[in-house]
Amino acid sequence: MVSVKSKIQGLDPQLLLSLERHAVSIAKESGEILIQYFQSDLEVTYKNHGEKNPVSNADLAAETLIVTRIKNTFKDHGILSEETPEPDSLNQDFIWVVDPLDGTTNFINGLPIFASSIGVIYQGIPVVGAIFLPSPKNSKGTVVHAKIGGGAFADDNPISVSNNAVPHPNSVNVLPRSFMRQYELGKELDGKLGGLRKIGSMAYELASVASGFMDYAGFYRPHIWDVAAGSIIVSEAGGNIMAKSSKSWEPFVSFNKTNDQTRSNSKLISWRHNMLASNAAITKLFTNNFHDRISI
Secondary structure (H helix, E strand, O other), rough: OOOHHHHHHHOOHHHHHHHHHHHHHHHHHHHHHHHHHHOOOOOOOEEEEOOOEEEHHHHHHHHHHHHHHHHHHHOEEEEEOOOOHHHHHHHOOOEEEEEEEOOOOHHHOOOOOOOOOOOEEEEEEEEEEOOOOOOOOEEEEEEEEOOOOOOOEOOOOOOOOOOOOOOOOOOOEEEOHHHHHHEOOOHHHHOOOEOOOOOHHHHHHHHHHHHOOEEEEOOOOOHHHHEEEEHHHHHHHOEEEEEEEEOOEOOOOOOOOOOOOOHHHHHHHOOOOOOOEEEEHHHHHOOOOOOOOOOO
């Protein structure tokens, strides 16, 4: 069985650098499109009944830009986008995993908390991530990015996760209600959750953890496009990404099982595991105190 480490060691460093640079450039362009559409009259449709899971013309315009840029430069790479997944393109070693607009509900309501997320995975392993974020300090926004082994950055500035051993009482963090329903929280977490918020964009939350703005963020059954970019950025910012298997919390390294040599389309699209992002101390504290509730 080929290890994850040996797979990554075989990658050309110049190729990884090129992938990161292109991901950053594409994220910037996608962000420019989103800023142009923001707080304008939008065309909004819904993926299902009940007006849930909205899709706007901003989502689709950003996606068109992203997909076109990738196909023009990396013709032999696959693309998996939230809005229009192309299952037939997912058998390649390199796959770009894209969420053109993460936080559409915020976006269509004029709330400037959203992201454009672009990740690259190699045989299921996240190797590059770039996330565009709107910024009050920069009208053009910020791109948080990383490549495996290269550190994490906000534009050109290095970033790192929080160094708090426990969440600060005044910190802003994310722990979905679904976690509370699924897990019994151990007594060691009493009074140690910090401030809890629902942000509405997983990519934004992961970028915030990587930047040290949040002490931690939990994710209930995310899709691959929610976390492909952010997971490598958090890791390269010195953080830990933990994923819940059927039995235990384990360090996340790949969307494929390490002993599974196949790269099935359905496995990538249907990947859904609870995740936790933070520094080493907080992920250890939390995963040791998340106890599965027993159904009676």
